[in-house]
Amino acid sequence: MEGRRKAAFELGLLLLLAAAGLILRHPGLLVLAIPVAVHFTSGLVLAYEERHPRLAAQRRLSARRLREGDEVEVAVRVENQGVDLELVVVEDPLPPRWTLVDGEPRAVRPLARGECLELRYRARVARGLYRLEAVRAEVRDFLGYSLWRGELACPAPLAVLPRHERLSGIAMAPRRTLVAQGTVLARRAGPGLEFFGTREYLPGDDLRRLDWKAYARVGKLVITEFEEERATEVMVVLDVRASAYPAAGGEELLDHAVRAAAAFCQHFLREGHRVGLLLYGRYLDFILPGYGHRHGERLLRALARAELGHVDVFSELSHLPTRFFPAGSQIVLVSPLAPGDQDTVGRLRARGYSVLVVIPDPLSFERGELPDSREVELAARILELERWEMLRLLLS
CATH class of the missing domain: 2.60.40.1530 (ntegrin, alpha v. Chain A, domain 4)
Known part of the structure; x- marks a missing residue:
């Protein structure tokens, strides 16, 4: 600390002047030591009195x-x-x-x-x-x-x-739905808006659903059926592996990924679905699927603390703990995707999950941190071709 260094300097100067005056028998040096001694002593007294200010x-x-x-x-x-x-x-x-x-x-x-x-x-x-x-x-x-x-x-x-956009028009086709009403077509007749088919009228059917045009053609009472719309369970997976993000601009790209994950969470909650969240990479931050405004606040707070990190056991997307995901549910994966991650997406689909992949573009962020040159342009084109090939494999 600065005060201690100053005190040590004055103490050394005081001892030096006193020793020199005694050895050389020079009273002038002893006189010079007096103001130094006074200053040093008064400083120590004040320091002792004000050592712990309140x-x-x-x-x-x-x-x-x-x-x-x-x-x-x-x-x-x-x-x-x-x-x-x-x-x-x-x-x-x-x-x-x-x-x-x-x-x-x-x-x-x-x-x-x-x-x-x-x-x-x-x-x-x-x-x-x-x-x-x-x-x-x-x-x-x-x-x-x-x-x-x-x-x-x-x-x-x-x-x-995190800030997020308001989404609309996102189609899902999970294999498993819940009993509660939602926006996923359940491939069966029930309450809904989409036309599903017609059948012969049975006693007790709602008369408002009679198809009078069909009655005019065939002479029988016919009921119009709609495809039932149900809720499902959605797991939003946010990739926070440092290896999946560029070294330059990785934090900024993560912010965009967090906003995308937040937008999907809030959208599916508004649609009446049960939404869960998994932050994968630095650690496993898992939130069980749930409904409602308070659950949405819990999801946003979990996304707010998302940070990049590296742990060997979570270094590859193939280690994704699928036991956390309900069977036949919808998975939304938000990740820049490292090489080889497309195989994991294929395995998830093979296990019966419906997978929606949201890919923030890492090349644009990394390119913005580098100077314009022929070498940078060539490297960017090579990396872009590699990512297009990965996307082709992902779609196939």
């Missing part, structure tokens, strides 16, 4: 739940509950990927007993679940001693959820 901090946020890209206003209030302090430095470090918009998260000023110091700033937030625990504080006296550094606890939770 500071208390409070933090206020303009909101506790935001969408990524929104702005949050932060106010930090530090109160001096002890003796007068000559110089106080308070800093509230911004979390990673936050952008300061207005204000200053740092203040330096004297702080008398009972006075308060306030920080006010506005920042643009990034996706994540945060708990802003503490602010950094530093206290000094006018001599440069009693340097105290520490953290003042002022916890405040903040959830920054």
